[in-house]
Ligand SMILES: [Fe+2]
């Protein structure tokens with residue numbers, strides 16, 4: 001696979017998460033406008049399902065990146081370590097924010113506390129913006145690494161990027 005094809009594939013994989021968060025944004029706006037009742041309950045259920053999917057996707061995607069790719073790059077190209085550490089810190093923050101949203105939606109679903117839509121949207125929009133920034137920094141780093149690794153290192157990186 002050529003570098004531009006590989007970059008496109010990673011971008012497309014990242015877009016899956018971007019889309020889920022965009023759907024969630026629409027759902028939160030819907031909940032805000034729906035008022036109480038069946039419409040709100042349906043929208044909360046949509047939000048619950050989207051958040052469960054997002055968290056699952058993130059754990060799988062980030063897990064492969066951290067264990068199969070970042071660890072290997074830290075050894076092969078040690079100067080990349082600070083950038084890899086920053087990307088890893090982003091992963092933790094994305095998961096933490098998604099978990100916060102999940103708790104808020106779960107509490108609303110259980111009828112315990114109504115969903116604070118403005119707060120949920122604020123967290124979500126911050127997360128969406130940070131994710132776009134993260135994804136572009138990550139693709140840039142992967143391409144840079146591909147240009148610097150030896151043949152075996154490149155083969156390994158391509159193989160693992162293909163798992164994303
Ligand atoms: Fe990442």
Ligand SMILES: [Fe+2]
Nearest residue numbers: 014061065138
């Ligand atoms: Fe990624």
